[in-house]
Amino acid sequence: MDTQLNPKTAKFKYEFYNTIGIDDWNDWRWQLKKRLQTSEDFSLFLDLTSDEKDCLGSNATRLNVSVTPYYASLIDNNNIQDPIRKTVIPVSNELHVDNDAEYLDPLAEDLNSPVPGIVHRYPDRVLFITTDFCPVYCRYCTRSRIVGGKANFDINLNQWQKGIDYISQHCEIRDVLISGGDPLIYTDTQLQWLLEHIRKIPHVEIIRIGTKIPFVLPQRITHELVEMLKEYHPIYMSLHVVHPNEITLESSNACTLLANAGIPLGSQTVLLKDVNDDVSTMTELMHNLLTIRVKPYYLLQCDPVFGTSHFRTGIDKGVEIIQGLRGHTSGYAVPHYIIDLPEGGGKVSIDPDYLDNQSGNTYEFTNYQGTSGFKYVEPE
Ligand SMILES: *Cc1c(COP(=O)(O)O)cnc(C)c1O
Numbered sequence: 492m493d494t495q496l497n498p499k500t501a502k503f504k505y506e507f508y509n510t511i512g513i514d515d516w517n518d519w520r521w522q523l524k525k526r527l528q529t530s531e532d533f534s535l536f537l538d539l540t541s542d543e544k545d546c547l548g549s550n551a552t553r554l555n556v557s558v559t560p561y562y563a564s565l566i567d568n569n570n571i572q573d574p575i576r577k578t579v580i581p582v583s584n585e586l587h588v589d590n591d592a593e594y595l596d597p598l599a600e601d602l603n604s605p606v607p608g609i610v611h612r613y614p615d616r617v618l619f620i621t622t623d624f625c626p627v628y629c630r631y632c633t634r635s636r637i638v639g640g641k642a643n644f645d646i647n648l649n650q651w652q653k654g655i656d657y658i659s660q661h662c663e664i665r666d667v668l669i670s671g672g673d674p675l676i677y678t679d680t681q682l683q684w685l686l687e688h689i690r691k692i693p694h695v696e697i698i699r700i701g702t703k704i705p706f707v708l709p710q711r712i713t714h715e716l717v718e719m720l721k722e723y724h725p726i727y728m729s730l731h732v733v734h735p736n737e738i739t740l741e742s743s744n745a746c747t748l749l750a751n752a753g754i755p756l757g758s759q760t761v762l763l764k765d766v767n768d769d770v771s772t773m774t775e776l777m778h779n780l781l782t783i784r785v786k787p788y789y790l791l792q793c794d795p796v797f798g799t800s801h802f803r804t805g806i807d808k809g810v811e812i813i814q815g816l817r818g819h820t821s822g823y824a825v826p827h828y829i830i831d832l833p834e835g836g837g838k839v840s841i842d843p844d845y846l847d848n849q850s851g852n853t854y855e856f857t858n859y860q861g862t863s864g865f866k867y868v869e870p871e
C-alpha cells in the first residue's frame with residue numbers, strides 16, 4: 492500500500508484500481524477524466540440500492556452525477572447510510588419537488604445579475620460565477636440550475652471580461668468572490684489570467700475563492716498552483732466541507748499548502764439531515780478543520796432548492812448545534828449559523844438565545860451550561 496494515500500483510499504485503490512500507477516492516481520487530470528457518472532461506474536465498488544440504480548439510470552434528475560475516484564474511495568461500501576454517499580449519489584427523493592416551498596433559484600441570483608455570471612446582492616461585494624463545472628456534484632447544490640453545464644449564458648473569456656468590466660466600473664466593489672461551479676478546475680494559466688485582471692482593479696481590496704476541490708480533488712492543489720496564487724494576495728478561500736470523513740491525509744496536505752502560501756482558509760458547511768445534523772459530528776468536523784488550519788466560517792441552513800426536502804432540517808437543529816458548540820469548545824471552532832433568505836433577502840445569522848430578560852439596565856442570562864440567573868448591569 493502506498494504511503495502517500497490515506498488508509499481508506501489506499502485500500503480502495505488496491506481493491507478497485509490496482510492497475511493504475513500512483514502517478515496517475517495523484518494526477519488531478521486523471522482523477523477528472525475517470526470521474527464516476529453511471530450506474531455501471533458505481534457498481535464497480537458499491538452495491539447500489541434499486542432506488543439509486545433507477546435514479547442513476549434515468550434522465551429525470553436535475554443535476555448531473557459526478558464523483559472523482561478519490562472522493563468515491565471515502566465512501567464506506569458496506570454502509571448504505573454513509574454520509575458522503577448520501578451527498579453525491581442521487582435517490583428518488585430528489586425528484587419530489589415542493590412547488591410551494593422550493594425554488595429553482597432559491598436566492599434569486601438570476602434577478603440580481605447585472606451581467607452574466609455576476610451576482611451583485613450586497614453593495615460592496617460580488618459573486619463571480621466563473622464556471623458551471625464541478626468535479627463532484629452535491630445533490631443539494633444551490634446552483635443546480637447552473638452547474639453541470641446548465642448555465643443559460645456562455646462561460647468563456649468574453650463573459651469573464653464582461654464581469655471584470657462590471658467590477659471595474661463599480662467603485663463600491665471591494666471584495667470579489669470567485670465561485671461557480673468550482674473555479675479551481677481551471678488550469679493555473681487560466682486562473683492567473685483571471686486573478687491578474689481582477690487584481691489590477693484599484694478598488695478591489697480582497698479576492699475570495701469558493702471551492703470544494705481540497706476535499707474532492709485534493710490532487711489539484713499543487714505547489715505550482717499555490718506559488719501562483721500567492722502573487723495576488725490578499726486572497727482568501729472558503730472551503731465547502733460537510734463531514735469529518737472528508738478530512739484525510741490528502742485534503743489536509745492540500746490545506747497545508749494553501750495555508751503555507753498565506754491564504755486564510757474558512758469553511759462553509761451545509762447543514763444536512765442524516766449527514767451532519769448532530770452536535771457530535773459537527774464538533775468533530777469543526778475540531779478537525781482547526782487542526783488543518785481552516786477556521787469554521789459558516790454553518791449554512793440548506794437552501795430550499797427543488798428536490799432537497801430530504802436534506803433540509805428544521806432551524807432548531809442548527810441552533811441546537813451552535814448551542815452545543817458555544818462555550819463547550821474553542822470559540823474558534825464555532826461557525827456562524829446562517830440562513831440565506833429565499834428570494835434574495837441575503838444572509839442572516841441566527842444565534843441561540845441566552846438572554847432571559849431585561850429590566851432597565853439589568854440583563855439576565857442563561858449560560859452555555861443551562862444555568863440561569865447571570866446578570867449584567869449596563870452603565871447608566
Ligand atoms: C454569500 C454571498 C456573498 C458573500 O457573503 P459573506 O457574508 O460576505 O461571506 C456575496 N455575494 C453573494 C451573492 C452571496 O450569496
Ligand code: SF4
Pocket residue numbers: 624625627628629631632633634635638671672673702703731
Ligand atoms: S461543489 Fe458547490 S457548486 Fe459544485 S455541486 Fe457542490 S455545492 Fe454545487
